Amino acid sequence: MRALLACAALCPAPLLAQVEISYHGCTDAHGAPVATLLDPALDVVVASRVDAAAARIVYNPEVLPQLGEQVRMFFYAQTCARHNLGLPLLDTLSAEQAARADCAALESLLRSGLVQPAGVAALQAALQFSAAEWLVLPGPPRDFDLAACQRRIASRPSLSAPPAGQEAWNACVRVCGEVLRACRGSACAADYERCVARCNAD
Template sequence: MWIVGMALALLAGGVCATDAGEPIYGGCVDARGAAVPALSDDQLPAVVATGIEAGRAVIRYNPAALPRLLPVTRSFLFAQACARINLGYPALGELDADQARRADCAAADSLRRSGLLAAGAQPALEADLKLAEDEWAWVPGPRRGFTLDACPSGSGRGLYGEPAAGQPGWNACVRACAAPLYRCQARCAAGRCADCESAYASCIAGCGAP
């Protein structure tokens, strides 16, 4: 359900990437299916953070925070923030251990289904998420280990509404829509905002039924 396009298109559903080395942020929806704004913020003292602005949930992310992180790790953390909102958990405050675990599993599942977490990449992601004591201040808590193999199969299917028949062609169309979404968000971050999410929604509508 966070139909994505993040390069989601993560969605094949939400964080997918036009370039395997560059995460794309966007395409998140809340538990009611409403778009959740994704805003780049180079002053944010975190890799990604959820919050409430003007009465609605938003996700802010800082692509320069913790520069040692791999692109797939940034994609995972953004996907986890989106899953948190989509699951209906509070956008403010720290999740409890069970809530964080469910959001972690949903994020990992969406990355696998989108092809962003390919075979052999998960150990590198989990190693990257072995955070130093001071790094936890930059990552949504609670402090925990990330053992994603233990996640139930299909943890994120209810979140992202993965299509079945005709999915390869549909995915390709959605990924093509994600590229201009990323460029639009970049312009917006530079002060030249446009209705990025509306343009993206119109684009994927043209992809037809999967």
């Protein structure tokens, strides 16, 4: 998942609330772009749609207008993560699947600079919803543990800024990535994760 917003990387933070945010940059498990469309008729905050042509993400900023922009970004990133991780797009996720997508969403927002590490606690505090609100948010209704996600993200080896002695892990994960890039089928994401898990175990 790449950066999500057209403006946020360029605009100072105080201006973000004054600028209409457009969401772009999502890719699926094969690296193919996932189109994102604003749909003023949509009755939920954000969702995936699948037809004969392709899968896409649709969103409506008028649903739950009280949501802050970071919360909207989080749910867009979480929906994108379902595509990126090869999770079910139309069915309600299991608790484990939702937790994976939540952590991937946080990682994307941190990587893009749209959420700062010091702001993760504030984001989690904002992710409190009533039963009625959950009806129009990507489910299942759940509590979030973004602090645990942040700890896992910080503890993982890094391809972009590896510490000394990480070369073998880098090479192993790059092989997994090349296999994923050439893969076609519903099991590609799961195969990639098993491959990376073997790298982490070595």
